[in-house]
Amino acid sequence: MTPPKLYFSQDEFQQRIRKTRAEMGQRNLDLLIVTDPSNMNWLTGYDGWSFYVHQCVVVPLSGDPIWFGRGQDGKGALRTCFMAPENIIGYPDHYVQSTERHPMDYLSAQLADRGLAKGRVGVEMDNYYFTAAAYGALQTHMPNAQFVDANALVNWQRAVKSEAELGYMRQAGKIVEKMHQRIFDKVEPGLRKCDLVADIYDAALRYDEVAGFGGDYPAIVPLLPSGPDAAAPHLTWDDAPMKSGEGTFFEIAGVAHRYHCPLSRTVFLGKPTQIFLDAEKAVLEGMDAGLEKARAGNTCEDIALAFFAVLNKYGIVKDNRTGYPIGLSYPPDWGERTMSLRPGDKTVLEENMTFHFMTGLWMDDWGFEITESIRIGANGPECLSNVPRKMLVKD
Amino acid sequence: MTPPKLYFSQDEFQQRIRKTRAEMGQRNLDLLIVTDPSNMNWLTGYDGWSFYVHQCVVVPLSGDPIWFGRGQDGKGALRTCFMAPENIIGYPDHYVQSTERHPMDYLSAQLADRGLAKGRVGVEMDNYYFTAAAYGALQTHMPNAQFVDANALVNWQRAVKSEAELGYMRQAGKIVEKMHQRIFDKVEPGLRKCDLVADIYDAALRYDEVAGFGGDYPAIVPLLPSGPDAAAPHLTWDDAPMKSGEGTFFEIAGVAHRYHCPLSRTVFLGKPTQIFLDAEKAVLEGMDAGLEKARAGNTCEDIALAFFAVLNKYGIVKDNRTGYPIGLSYPPDWGERTMSLRPGDKTVLEENMTFHFMTGLWMDDWGFEITESIRIGANGPECLSNVPRKMLVKD
Numbered sequence: 001m002t003p004p005k006l007y008f009s010q011d012e013f014q015q016r017i018r019k020t021r022a023e024m025g026q027r028n029l030d031l032l033i034v035t036d037p038s039n040m041n042w043l044t045g046y047d048g049w050s051f052y053v054h055q056c057v058v059v060p061l062s063g064d065p066i067w068f069g070r071g072q073d074g075k076g077a078l079r080t081c082f083m084a085p086e087n088i089i090g091y092p093d094h095y096v097q098s099t100e101r102h103p104m105d106y107l108s109a110q111l112a113d114r115g116l117a118k119g120r121v122g123v124e125m126d127n128y129y130f131t132a133a134a135y136g137a138l139q140t141h142m143p144n145a146q147f148v149d150a151n152a153l154v155n156w157q158r159a160v161k162s163e164a165e166l167g168y169m170r171q172a173g174k175i176v177e178k179m180h181q182r183i184f185d186k187v188e189p190g191l192r193k194c195d196l197v198a199d200i201y202d203a204a205l206r207y208d209e210v211a212g213f214g215g216d217y218p219a220i221v222p223l224l225p226s227g228p229d230a231a232a233p234h235l236t237w238d239d240a241p242m243k244s245g246e247g248t249f250f251e252i253a254g255v256a257h258r259y260h261c262p263l264s265r266t267v268f269l270g271k272p273t274q275i276f277l278d279a280e281k282a283v284l285e286g287m288d289a290g291l292e293k294a295r296a297g298n299t300c301e302d303i304a305l306a307f308f309a310v311l312n313k314y315g316i317v318k319d320n321r322t323g324y325p326i327g328l329s330y331p332p333d334w335g336e337r338t339m340s341l342r343p344g345d346k347t348v349l350e351e352n353m354t355f356h357f358m359t360g361l362w363m364d365d366w367g368f369e370i371t372e373s374i375r376i377g378a379n380g381p382e383c384l385s386n387v388p389r390k391m392l393v394k395d
Numbered sequence: 396m397t398p399p400k401l402y403f404s405q406d407e408f409q410q411r412i413r414k415t416r417a418e419m420g421q422r423n424l425d426l427l428i429v430t431d432p433s434n435m436n437w438l439t440g441y442d443g444w445s446f447y448v449h450q451c452v453v454v455p456l457s458g459d460p461i462w463f464g465r466g467q468d469g470k471g472a473l474r475t476c477f478m479a480p481e482n483i484i485g486y487p488d489h490y491v492q493s494t495e496r497h498p499m500d501y502l503s504a505q506l507a508d509r510g511l512a513k514g515r516v517g518v519e520m521d522n523y524y525f526t527a528a529a530y531g532a533l534q535t536h537m538p539n540a541q542f543v544d545a546n547a548l549v550n551w552q553r554a555v556k557s558e559a560e561l562g563y564m565r566q567a568g569k570i571v572e573k574m575h576q577r578i579f580d581k582v583e584p585g586l587r588k589c590d591l592v593a594d595i596y597d598a599a600l601r602y603d604e605v606a607g608f609g610g611d612y613p614a615i616v617p618l619l620p621s622g623p624d625a626a627a628p629h630l631t632w633d634d635a636p637m638k639s640g641e642g643t644f645f646e647i648a649g650v651a652h653r654y655h656c657p658l659s660r661t662v663f664l665g666k667p668t669q670i671f672l673d674a675e676k677a678v679l680e681g682m683d684a685g686l687e688k689a690r691a692g693n694t695c696e697d698i699a700l701a702f703f704a705v706l707n708k709y710g711i712v713k714d715n716r717t718g719y720p721i722g723l724s725y726p727p728d729w730g731e732r733t734m735s736l737r738p739g740d741k742t743v744l745e746e747n748m749t750f751h752f753m754t755g756l757w758m759d760d761w762g763f764e765i766t767e768s769i770r771i772g773a774n775g776p777e778c779l780s781n782v783p784r785k786m787l788v789k790d
Contacts, residue, residue, distance in 0.1 A: 002623050002760075005633075048629040049615055052523070052728035072715055072757050076627030093715040094739075097732055099546075102521070126497075126528035128447070133521035133546065135530075151494075151528065192602045194609030201596040207587045207634050214589030214634030217616045220444055228397050232471030234443040238400075239602050239609030320467055320488040331726045333447035337492055344489075362467050365397075 004079050006045050007257045008164055013082050016043055019157045020059060024150075030119030031111075032059040032150055033138075035130040037330040039154035040067075041258060044083060048076040051129055051330060053096055054103035060116055063087075068107050070096060104134045108141030117142045122150025128332065155338045159325055161352045165259060166375065169327065169354060172261035173373065173385030175215045175254025179203045180265055180387045187267050187394060189244040193237040197222050200252060216255040219334040223251040230367030233360060244270040247391075249360065249369035253334055254385070260326050260334045261384045262356045264369035267392045278314065279368040280391045283359050286310035287372065287389070290322070290341075290357060294374055294381035300345040307359060308343065316361065323358045326373060349376045354384070399474050401440050402652045403559055408477050411438055414552045415454060419545075425514030426506075427454040427545055428533075430525040432725040434549035435462075436653060439478060443471040446524055446725060448491055449498035455511055458482075463502050465491060499529045503536030512537045517545025523727065550733045554720055556747045560654060561770065564722065564749060567656035568768065568780030570610045570649025574598045575660055575782045582662050582789060584639040588632040592617050595647060611650040614729040618646040625762030628755060639665040642786075644755065644764035648729055649780070655721050655729045656779045657751045659764035662787045673709065674763040675786040678754050681705035682767065682784070685717070685736075685752060689769055689776035695740040702754060703738070711756065718752045721768060744771045749779070 006013075020043065024032055033056050040046045040057040044065050055069030067077040067088045074090030081088065091106040111117040123138065124130050126149075139147065161169065182203035186196060200222045207214040225235045227246040242248065246269060253262040268276055290307035304322050311318055323341030326334060334356075339347045341355065353376040360369035370389060374381040401408075415438065419427055428451050435441045435452040439460050450464030462472040462483045469485030476483065486501040506512040518533070519525050521544075534542065556564065577598035581591060595617045602609040620630045622641040637643065641664060648657040663671055685702035699717050706713055718736030721729060729751075734742045736750065748771040755764035765784060769776040 047631070048627065049618065049631055049727070050629040052615075052730075072628050075757065076630050079624060079627055079630065094737075096716065097719075097730075097735060123527070125531070126526045128523045128526060130527055131521045131523060132518070132525055132527050132530035133544070135527035136520070149528070192609060194600045194602055194611075198597045198600040201600070202593045205589045205593040205596070207589055214587060216589075217631065220447075221612045223444065229474060232443065232474055233467050234445040235471050235474065236442070236444055236612065321491065324492075332444070335447075335492075340492060342489075362470065 002079065004045065004081060006082055008045065010082055012162060012164060013043070013045065016157065017059065017065065020154055021061065023153055023157060024059070024061070024122065027122065027148065027150065028120055029122045029148060029150065030061060031116055032122040032153065034059065034154055035124050036127045036154065037129065038328045042154065042158055042328055044081040046077055047080045047258065048073060050076065054134055056107070058111065058116070068110070102133060102137035104137035105141050108138060111142065118144040119146070120148050121145040122148050122153060124151045125149040126151045152338055155336050158327055158336060159338060159353050160350050161327060161354055161375070165327060166352065168256040168259035169261055169384055171211070171213055171256035172254040172259050174211055175204055175256065176252065176261050176263045176385050177387055179252050179254060180250070180263065183250055183267065184392055184394070187242065187269070189269050190241045192239050192241050193224060194239040196224065197237050204254060213256060216258060218253045218255050219260060219329040219331045220253070224248055225367065228365040231362055231365050233362050233367065242269060247272070247276050247366060247368065249367050251360070251369055258328050258330065260329050261373045262326060262334055262371065263373055263385055263387055264360060264371040265387060265392060266368050266370060267394060269394055271395070272391065272393055275366060276368065276391060279316070279361055280370070282311055282314035282316050283361065283368065283370050284389065287357065287359055287370070290359070291372070291374070291381050294349070294357070294376055296349055296351045296376055296378050298349050300339045300341050300347045300349065301343055303357070304341045304343055304345070318361055321358070323355050326354050326356045351376055351378050397474065399440065399476060401477055403440065405477055407557060407559060408438070408440065411552065412454065412460065415549055416456065418548055418552060419454070419456070419517065422517065422543065422545065423515055424517045424543060424545065425456060426511055427517040427548065429454065429549055430519050431522045431549065432524065433723045437549065437553055437723055439476040441472055442475045442653065443468060445471065449529055451502070453506065453511070463505070497528060497532035499532035500536050503533060506537065513539040514541070515543050516540040517543050517548060519546045520544040521546045547733055550731050553722055553731060554733060554748050555745050556722060556749055556770070560722060561747065563651040563654035564656055564779055566606070566608055566651035567649040567654050569606055570599055570651065571647060571656050571658045571780050572782055573603070574647050574649060575645070575658065578645055578662065579787055579789070582637065582664070584664050585636045587634050587636050588619060589634040591619065592632050599649060608651060611653060613648045613650050614655060614724040614726045615648070619643055620762065623760040626757055626760050628757045628762065637664060642667070642671050642761060642763065644762050646755070646764055653723050653725065655724050656768045657721060657729055657766065658768055658780055658782055659755060659766040660782060660787060661763050661765060662789060664789055666790070667786065667788055670761060671763065671786060674711070674756055675765070677706055677709035677711050678756065678763065678765050679784065682752065682754055682765070685754070686767070686769070686776050689744070689752070689771055691744055691746045691771055691773050693744050695734045695736050695742045695744065696738055698752070699736045699738055699740070713756055717754055718750050721749050721751045746771055746773050
């Protein structure tokens with residue numbers, strides 16, 4: 001059999017499992033059922049676009065984790081997970097989208113066979129891919145288990161990145177640099193959005209002969225709304241041409257082996273309006289203030305308060321958080337879903353935590369984004385990519 | 396205020412809502428809470444990459460539906476939904492990824508204010524984006540409601556496509572033709588997978604001056620595993636070069652305004668092995684047999700049984716379904732999640748239902764896919780794209 005392709009050492013996987021088990025111990029859990037595809041990959045290496053059917057990784061108190069998924073995807077698990085084949089369980093295809101049986105019924109029986117269908121069992125209650133029906137099926141078919149919300153338990157273990165992980169994130173940073181360069185080279189009035197997106201994917205994916213790597217798919221497609229559409233942060237593209245006199249923000253990420261480096265910039269075609277010039281000034285000054293606080297020992301809130309203080313000074317109201325942790329991700333989100341850079345979040349920053357410092361403004365009829373992805377250092381942040389930090393103006 | 400961009404007439408939205416309410420009536424539902432992004436779009440026009448936070452569309456017994464989502468995404472709802480602003484409810488940002496409060500708490504209060512937090516309330520129990528925690532929050536905060544599983548209720552209403560929908564699906568068919576042409580033009584030994592994916596996106600997205608449209612993003616990224624990796628249906632690409640002597644399947648879709656036309660083909664570089672030649676012969680003959688049954692009045696099972704009978708004749712075992720309905724979709728799946736083309740599914744085919752006839756084979760150390768996306772006609776199927784139906788061989 002072809003050995004699996006692993007992007008991390010066995011040691012690193014074992015370390016991750018130990019960290020996870022330590023937290024399980026803190027919470028007196030006997031078993032953890034992990035449905036977040038990012039957590040599944042982080043614990044086992046599993047990588048595949050199969051999260052549209054029910055699947056999970058089960059972490060018992062000892063031994064290797066167990067991958068559980070659709071039978072045909074078991075082959076993908078054999079090719080990407082570090083575990084031996086006996087730890088890969090595939091369920092029969094008549095469990096897929098059936099109204100009579102649920103894949104979690106099958107999992108329950110498999111766990112019972114292994115003596116694992118009992119005790120305090122952690123589940124990721126608020127993770128997509130752990131549906132209300134999946135939970136109901138487990139409750140019905142594991143009557144001797146007591147279910148405990150372990151949402152984000154594994155996500156929190158992912159917060160501090162290893163050197164190997166940072167290596168991929170810096171690769172992703174190189175990729176996002178090329179993507180923004182391509183945007184600036186190509187953007188002009190009359191250019192259709194869909195054509196620009198084709199160029200963004202081209203810059204994101206093609207193999208770089210000098211750097212020695214190509215790109216992976218992002219957990220969120222490129223977002224590049226213009227003019228009043230930019231008031232909404234999450235509209236996707238159409239095939240309309242770009243216009244002079246409008247601002248467009250580009251929220252995109254470079255990706256290497258599922259590790260993301262998001263980075264946003266704003267382009268103004270023609271002479272920028274005073275609103276955009278004022279936004280640029282406030283955001284850049286606010287970012288400087290926030291980055292100043294981005295060091296180990298400070299808190300998430302420290303970064304946010306420093307940034308918001310500058311916005312307030314300029315009379316700008318931003319009523320949403322200003323950042324989130326990043327790393328390994330699958331659609332629909334490249335955020336890690338633990339801390340937030342917002343007032344009230346007193347999580348202490350540790351060295352090698354990584355964040356998207358998301359300083360975007362979405363106002364009534366315009367939007368503006370200049371952001372950075374950063375690594376928390378002992379004495380200050382490392383920017384994971386190097387793209388000129390300013391509004392790009394093209395006449 | 397800028398009027399919303401709608402891709403369907405008000406009449407068509409009202410018709411969809413009427414169909415949905417008729418089924419709600421059959422099930423004695425007083426309210427329907429719809430979390431599937433495809434269903435949300437189909438009922439209201441809502442389009443945006445915001446499904447990584449909690450959101451839904453609420454369908455009461457009378458009046459327009461209500462869009463509910465994150466405050467900042469409310470602006471996107473105003474720009475893409477047909478409803479008036481009073482039917483767009485945004486929740487405050489401190490509900491996002493909070494461990495203390497859930498967006499569904501807020502929804503419950505809003506529904507109570509409108510007198511809607513009672514009676515029989517349908518929820519999509521097994522849809523991703525309806526998490527166990529979301530259901531728990533609704534149960535806690537809507538004590539006067541009785542929750543009923545209405546999973547796929549709206550999906551079923553989407554099964555028969557309108558002329559306008561078929562128009563977009565045929566556009567998507569034109570796009571996937573260009574994608575396969577590009578693959579055949581570019582594929583050769585030594586070409587890196589990531590570079591080929593860049594080309595696939597380029598063909599998928601760029602504006603076609605003759606046809607008059609560009610492309611939208613697919614709900615599943617391009618899948619193009621080679622050799623033994625093709626045994627696993629859902630591995631994504633890496634940056635390794637393609638090799639002579641290997642088969643590669645390409646499972647891709649063209650997309651127009653979120654409407655998909657998936658289509659798979661297999662490419663063999665070099666002289667095809669007997670295994671691939673045998674697979675081609677069996678699959679093509681099986682497809683002919685299945686397509687022969689693809690007409691209104693027959694059943695889903697009829698197509699599957701005809702296809703599997705031919706495979707059996709050739710001694711090939713495929714232990715998974717051979718197709719599913721398609722149309723409007725968001726990640727992570729381009730299937731409609733209702734019927735399946737498999738033995739036992741006795742759903743009667745109706746004119747203008749649309750399916751991906753997914754005849755892929757994933758064997759121990761190889762894989763093979765030649766598929767068609769079809770519209771069910773009164774007297775037979777319409778293929779939604781025209782790509783030579785054969786294994787493509789390139790020396």
